[in-house]
Amino acid sequence: MVKLIQSIIQEKREKNVMSTVNEDVVDVLINNTSEELTDELISDNMIDLMIPGEDSVPVLITLAIKYLSDSPVALQQLTEENLTLKRLKEKQRETLVWSDYLSLPFTQNVISETLRLGNIIIGVMRKAVKDVEIKGYLIPKGWCTFAYFRSVHLDDNLYDFPYQFNPWRWQNKDINNSYFTPFGGGQRLCPGIDLARLEASIFLHHFTTQFRLLGENRRLVEDRIAMQRELANAKEELHRMNLTMGDVQADHEIRSRDLIERALKLEGDL
Numbered sequence: 001m002v003k004l005i006q007s008i009i010q011e012k013r014e015k016n017v018m019s020t021v022n023e024d025v026v027d028v029l030i031n032n033t034s035e036e037l038t039d040e041l042i043s044d045n046m047i048d049l050m051i052p053g054e055d056s057v058p059v060l061i062t063l064a065i066k067y068l069s070d071s072p073v074a075l076q077q078l079t080e081e082n083l084t085l086k087r088l089k090e091k092q093r094e095t096l097v098w099s100d101y102l103s104l105p106f107t108q109n110v111i112s113e114t115l116r117l118g119n120i121i122i123g124v125m126r127k128a129v130k131d132v133e134i135k136g137y138l139i140p141k142g143w144c145t146f147a148y149f150r151s152v153h154l155d156d157n158l159y160d161f162p163y164q165f166n167p168w169r170w171q172n173k174d175i176n177n178s179y180f181t182p183f184g185g186g187q188r189l190c191p192g193i194d195l196a197r198l199e200a201s202i203f204l205h206h207f208t209t210q211f212r213l214l215g216e217n218r219r220l221v222e223d224r225i226a227m228q229r230e231l232a233n234a235k236e237e238l239h240r241m242n243l244t245m246g247d248v249q250a251d252h253e254i255r256s257r258d259l260i261e262r263a264l265k266l267e268g269d270l
């Protein structure tokens with residue numbers, strides 16, 4: 001692969017002598033005048049870009065379709081949002097541009113929720129280059145750690161009903177926080193973050209505006225979703241009842257203690 005990429009670089013160098021027109025990433029890198037950017041480094045960079053980008057976005061798209069096929073309400077809202085944009089573009093006789101993908105908030109919520117629930121990259125590895133103490137735990141120098149995103153993304157202290165596909169949970173919520181890290185964070189944050197979201201948005205736009213998702217068991221799916229929703233409501237109700245019962249019990253304990261104290265005092269007085 002290295003050889004193949006280096007031959008492409010060589011070919012481009014021969015064709016693009018002194019060219020300032022950048023048609024792709026290789027052009028950007030070979031037109032950079034820094035002496036540090038050798039052909040070997042350029043080909044390494046290209047491979048580094050291709051491998052992580054190769055299957056992550058297809059997995060994201062596949063999971064989005066899977067979750068949407070189980071959630072007709074979300075699919076309908078997504079379709080309406082994208083159809084509105086498509087009609088507007090047709091009316092204005094314009095093609096899609098970069099800013100359009102940011103103008104689709106529900107589509108972005110579907111992508112965020114797929115990334116959270118799907119955990120395409122389940123975590124990242126790190127090696128301690130010095131002794132590190134985190135919340136009272138010592139990670140000695142040289143030890144490897146694995147930051148497990150899945151356990152955070154599916155933690156019910158952070159997300160209500162974490163195993164449910166619920167794109168609405170992202171409405172008016174900032175996605176830049178330490179408990180939502182599908183693309184990692186810090187210095188090694190995924191450089192493909194915007195490209196991945198853009199590719200998924202373009203796919204979902206064409207998918208929802210040109211195709212219809214038909215399932216033989218659509219009725220069954222809809223029934224299941226209705227049941228899931230009822231179950232979620234019942235769980236919430238139970239939770240509320242438990243809270244109320246806790247309050248009643250606490251009140252009861254205070255009253256009993258009060259009565260006992262008064263009885264003891266009466267006994268003493270007698």
Ligand code: HEM
Pocket residue numbers: 048049050052053054056057060120121123124125181182183184185187188189190191192193195196
């Ligand atoms: C759904 C799609 C994607 C997900 C979930 C994802 C996730 C991640 C994560 C979690 C890391 C951090 C690894 C670490 O800290 O050790 C990472 C790094 C990286 N990603 Fe992505 N990625 C996606 C798409 C892409 C795409 C499309 C590209 C390029 C075209 C890409 C290129 C890279 C590269 C080059 C790194 C290494 C960065 C470094 O080590 O400094 N990724 N990705």
